[in-house]
Amino acid sequence: MKLYDLELSGNCYKIRLFLNLIQQPVELVQVNVLKGEQKTPEFTAINPRAQIPALQDGDFGLGDSHAILVYLAEKFARDDWYPTEPETRARIQFWLSISANEMARGLADARLVKLFGAGLDYERATQTAATSLTLLEHHLQNHNWLVGDGPTIADLAVFPYVALAGDAHIDLNPYPAVRAWITRIYDLPNFLSMPGQIAAEQTV
Ligand SMILES: N[C@@H](CCC(=O)N[C@@H](CS)C(=O)NCC(=O)O)C(=O)O
The missing domain is CATH 1.20.1050.10 (Glutathione S-transferase Yfyf (Class Pi); Chain A, domain 2)
Known part of the structure; x- marks a missing residue:
């Protein structure tokens, strides 16, 4: 599982924090939004809103911190966190x-x-x-x-x-x-x- 991430983004931090709390490993991929790396066709194929965070889990790609929290909680920690x-x-x-x-x-x-x-x-x-x-x-x-x-x-x-x-x-x-x-x-x-x-x- 890959998280498209930026250290200073509070929206990305929501996901990093949750994954750490539930001890789910993730590969962090840094996206430099100042250089427009969120606007490449490869990235917008995952999140058409051209924003971080975005998640790639196998064939499944998803943008938006709240959608990602819901997805991860459903998948890994529904009873406790959702x-x-x-x-x-x-x-x-x-x-x-x-x-x-x-x-x-x-x-x-x-x-x-x-x-x-x-x-x-x-x-x-x-x-x-x-x-x-x-x-x-x-x-x-x-x-x-x-x-x-x-x-x-x-x-x-x-x-x-x-x-x-x-x-x-x-x-x-x-x-x-x-x-x-x-x-x-x-x-x-x-x-x-x-x-x-x-x-x-x-x-x-
Ligand atoms: N509603 C979105 C907001 C995401 C958002 O605002 N991301 C910012 C970084 S914190 C971003 O990608 N900014 C670059 C841009 O919009 O071009 C979410 O919760 O994920």
């Missing part, structure tokens, strides 16, 4: 949508501006980030995990850009329940870190 009850699945999908929308347009866009100089509206991104962090904070004041009693792919989808808030120059101090949740994820067996994450001592 339980089958309709209510649980639907709640997980709710958070995958938050990840693909509010987290992407908020925390991830703000990080793109501050870390890579992207020409995006930083003010708007920070407002979206504040709204989604407040939503997350309220949820986590009464729950240890986003869905159910243990970690699921919902946590892994939402977590990366939250833990990378420092790169986006966004302070997590007003969100103590979010910081406690980050600590719980850091403490998972076989956790894998990525550069730029909030330091463990800042989470308590």
